[in-house]
Amino acid sequence: MKIPFSPPYIDEAVINEVVDSLRSGWITSGPKVKALEEEIRNFSGSKEVLCVNSWTSGAIMMLCWLGVKADDEVIVPAYTYSATALAVLHAGAKPVMVDSGEDFNICVDAIRKAITPKTKAIIPVDIAGFPCDYDRIMAMVNEPEIRRMFQATSPVQEELGRILVMNDAAHSLGAYYNKRQRTGCETDVAIFSLHAVKNVTTAEGGAICLNLPDPFDNAKLYKELRMTSLNCQTKDAFSKSKAGGWRYDIIGLGMKINMADVNAAIGLAQIREYPQLLKERKRVFNTYTDAFSKWEWAIIPPSICGEKESSYHIYALRIKGFTEEQRDRMIDEIAKSEVAVNVHFIPMPMLSFFKSMGYDIKNYPQAYENYKSEISLPIYPQLDEEKLNFIINTVKEAYAKVTGCNTVDNAVQCTCQS
Incomplete structure (x- = not known):
């Protein structure tokens, strides 16, 4: 008997949703991406969700938004897939690796020992879909002594006033951090992977969950990041395609990491059955x-x-x-x-x-x-x-x-x- 490791779950609902996208005449970012974002937001309890083309690109964009630079440190577990640390390097910062616990997840005591004035973010990873100890991690970054150690080097860091916690939730869509709360809303930022082998897939893709505390406006940040994911273009392709809607501007150094509707259609059908x-x-x-x-x-x-x-x-x-x-x-x-x-x-x-x-x-x-x-x-x-x-x-x-x-x-x- 031949048994593959992780084939995608493709049923008639998925096929019909993809065919609907193909027949619509619009296959890149559009209404199905927006619908998937809403489904994930409602499912996870996140304040805002932005879909992008991969977990990795989403993590790079969020670290760049945070304003990390050379010599800044981001704490990651040594036991994880390489993308966790590669995103830090692509954003221009230094990954500081720490050891794991027996449950595979990052050791909270090791995080504490690794924090320095250069630490700008912590990226815990929910290995195999089992959540990390976020109560302890969030309490730690809010401790007065840890906050006093924090040295902001960007406007976003100044506004946050402490180390950012960004959950690598690549595996944990649908996990419960507690009996009332699913993963995706327990940290400042959480990013799900929607890669082909994940529980919910868009073939390739990721979903950034925004839960920044006051004074951040998560709805406003969603709009800013959505623009950043489209080369900081003031009008997306769907809007530009409409009669008379051709004019646009580029207002910053963005990335091209948006998700396409034809991909979102797979995930949209799956998350409804999830x-x-x-x-x-x-x-x-x-x-x-x-x-x-x-x-x-x-x-x-x-x-x-x-x-x-x-x-x-x-x-x-x-x-x-x-x-x-x-x-x-x-x-x-x-x-x-x-x-x-x-x-x-x-x-x-x-x-x-x-x-x-x-x-x-x-x-x-x-x-x-x-x-x-x-x-x-x-x-x-x-x-x-x-x-x-x-x-x-x-x-x-x-x-x-x-x-x-x-x-x-x-x-x-x-x-x-x-």
Whole structure:
């Protein structure tokens, strides 16, 4: 049985929405983008939402809006996809990497130790869709001592008066930070990814959620950023296309990172079905957990802890006591059965580019500990009971082949740490 890792969810509703866009005669930024923004805003509880062409470009634009420059520091986890740090570099600042907790997410105590007068932003990442400890992070940046340390070097920073917190929510659309609040509105800025493998996709895309405190006007900021995403052009292409609407101006140095309607149509159909799709992802996640909880070697990934609940984006299984080499052998065994699995993530200090900049994985022991034994299993609505049983048996058989052991007792449960 051949099982892909993360195929997109495309049903008739998605196809019909895309065809409607194609038949409308308008396929770039227009009414469907605006409709998707409204759907995400209502779903997440954010004050304003701007859709762009990727998480990365959205993060670069927001850091540029913040006014970061050379020598400014932005704290990021060492354990994340490279885009988190690359966005900082593209914006002209320095990524300061810190270690993780056992739940994969950024260690809040490590953030505190890394803060200096040069720190302008913190970018926590909701790994696998499980939210970080935002109560502690937001309380920390508002502590009088931390605020006094903050040195503003731009008008936006002066107005904010403290370190900006920008949630890398690439994985966590639909997660609950508490029982009343979904991710997307718990920090100053949150950015969802709408990439092809995400829970809701636009093929490529991102959604910037704005929740800036007073005296910022989020509705006004939305309009400014929307213009910035279109080369700071005073009139978008949809408006220009109307009779007599040709004249425009360029009023600043913008970027060309807008989302197109034909892309938004995919996400628009999916997010309308998302509550049910999310239930299906949870079903898959819980099926894995029920099975692997019987095995002593399986470290179950976090899903619910207190009032936090995952978006069930990735099933990040860890193998107790495994070395990196054993993990890789186990993946090779799984691949022989044509089950596609993955690893989330190779810590950034292990990647050649970041090594060349002086980052060393030895300084991030928990990030390496999380990585060396992690295997990401397929998780998506299309997985039925037969496929799930095949995946589970394949993983168990692969473990047995690598270890020569096939007798186990109790599972190691997840811990709630940050």
